[in-house]
Amino acid sequence: DENYILVDICANLVNKKFSRDLESVIQRATDAGVKKMVVLGTSAHTTKEALRLTRMHPGTVYCTAGIHPHDAKSWDDDTLEVLRSVASSPECVGIGECGLDFSKNFSSPECQVEVLEKQIALACELQKPLVLRERAAFDAMEEVLSRHAGRLPAHVVLHCFAGSAAQAAAYVARGCYLGVGGHLWKEPEVLRGLPADRLLLESDSPFLWPNARALPAALRAALQPRALRLLERYCSFQRNEPCCLPAVLQLTAAVLQLGAQDLALRSTYTALSIFGLD
Template sequence: MEQQQKQEQQMATEVETATPTAHTAELQEQLEHCFENLIVIDVGANLTNKKYSRDLDSVVQRARDAGVQKLMVHGTSVKSSKEALRLSRIYPDIIYSTAGIHPHDSKSIVEEPSTWFDFEHIAIAQECVAVGPCGLDYQRDFSEPDVQKQIFAKQLQLAIRLKKPLLIHERSAQTDLLEILDKFENLPPVIIRGFMGTAEEALKYLDRRFYISLTGYLCKDKSDTGVRRLLENGTLPLDRLLVESDAPFMYPNTRASKLPQHVKTGITERSLLYLHRYCTFQRNEPCSLPAIVEMIAAFMKKSPDEVALATAFNALKLFGLS
């Protein structure tokens, strides 16, 4: 046991210092020999965030070492959507981009209408696999609700025209959001990303055949009616589930006091190694995703392999990832 722990620590050190060019075949063979990787797809990582400006190569490589085969980098403004598209071209077949105007940033389009044409041009690109995150957020007042609704509707029309899936962000605005969505016909697949609502709210989405993506928020949810209940009582079926790190946000605190013991013990040493060595509350990384998948599996009383396979299949199908 002691020798195995030393070997794990040695490999973790090698992973930390490795880059895509220096990463050796020998290290890969060691990892494959000593650990069984979960194969997962991260449908939401904010890798355009300035927290990754100095070591993005290492962040992407660590994600792949941990079992994250593909990453979707979200654009939440015209600027970040353009940067996400650029990253998808630097890391082809690993990173895919999305183009979205987040509700908080909606006012920027109203203030500078000409930027919408730049946004459309980004969304049309082949590497851009979805429109969003877009939607409504009434928890904060960065943009007025009427402005949010206006820009949300424009993105819905664009997604329908381009036939690309929709990533929806919603906070405290479900009634208005559904009212707007219900006005549109021929909607593409809809994904409610980073869901943090109640089981009752989730049912309204699931009844419409929407998909739901989950994050490390699982560790923060302490309610009897929220995300955990969705998983424990089987309300959220595997064929409607996706997973995302939401890096650098939503650090999955596996040490949280309210996290059930059977969930904590369901997380493998390998996943914890990546999580605790490379991720913090200040900067989460996509390599945390296997730990999130294992927690979801424990709540659902399913095997991690089953959850990983189902969520990866859903992502490949929805977004046409190759």
Template sequence: MQLVDIGANLTHESFRHDFDAVLARAQAHGVAELIVTGASAQGMRDALALARAHPGVLYATAGVHPHHARDFDADTEALLRQLHAQPEVVAVGETGLDYHRNFSSREAQLFAFEHQLQLAVECGKPLFLHQRDAHADFLACMDNVRGRIGPAVVHCFTGKSGELFDYLDRDLHIGITGWICDERRGAHLRDLVKSIPADRLMLETDAPYLLPRTVRPMPSHRRNEPMYLAHICAEVARDRGEDVAVTAANSSAAARAFFRLVH
């Protein structure tokens, strides 16, 4: 059984002291390929460096997360264009809108998001998207480029059924994390995952965040890592009423096709 983790923040400082061990554990648990999220100017540089150091295993995204949208300027856009000329960079993002925390103003978020959508139109690479508490504006931005962009995934989907079907109606892919294992906030996802077509469902850890609450034994450090993707896959398979090998094979095939990974 081989898995693809479509969203791992492996440039996070919590992985610096044991990165090689983290990667080895992931591979021992069936994670064959990982997409390293680049979400800021330095983050996307670091993600590319990791991908180059581990060819065929790690790949990178390059984008500006809405939290960092206030830093988006001409230099950032030039860096994005430079990085998206590199073959190891397989998606534009993480980009989108986050009105839950508003670390950047809504105006700054919209500006950065719209510029990155245009970059995706120009370069043809898929989009790695973030949306929280900004559904209407997010859809409006996406509709503005509908028919001109390549495939797009709403990563770490945590929304309700209305949001899910809005995305599915627009042919978007859906990324499911360990949020589904959270009985307090993610229980509704256990029913919703049944509605996601097999060729548009992808799995991710969002490590080091969102450690699945159903992992046993629960690690004392509470750091999520890619090895737990196998646990997420098993939970999603149970909720979809299918064998775990089927969920693994379909989600991995979807991810490899989406990111155009050579396998």
């Protein structure tokens, strides 16, 4: 049975790769069972664009308000008010994507920490979930989270988790939730260490395409016909789509040795609860 009800906690639908056929992309996703999608804000501009999308697709598309660590250096006197204004809308369900990305350092580490702390303060003020990105910055992120311990919002999500099993365990011990995309099947020991009720599914489209051809035979066998067809027909290295989420679900369930429907129910319940989606 491939009739799932899924929530994609990160679909970058304001990306220009979707500008020509966004309606079809959203329709394909909802037909595939992806009934709700969260578009993460990454700059003042994309945050406002994400809010605009929620108005065009009420009840299906939601957004967050945030400044990506790559864009931390763009923070100016108006940024906080832009984020606060968007975040005051009911369609905006979190603060982020914010965090630390030391893998590229498009903004300096000091600037990234400063801008992250401003967004943590906003999430606490508005009592909205915090959506974090962390790349090659685990120790620094632990330091920031420790500094704010007791003052963090009720729900903290590590979107598109890409760290080690030990790092995953440390985040879970803090009460964080981890976003799982089409790449984590390559790290089965990381996935297997995660409690199923701490997992959220995400396409991270148009990025993180789950390449079915690269899968080991045992995992490829876990893909059901419909999910595989959607993956092969509509998703590629050039552009992943939210309709890949049933495939991400089936791969993740196979690694965890859970039924796909069981994991779908758990991850959807978690996403609806955390983000307060109606």
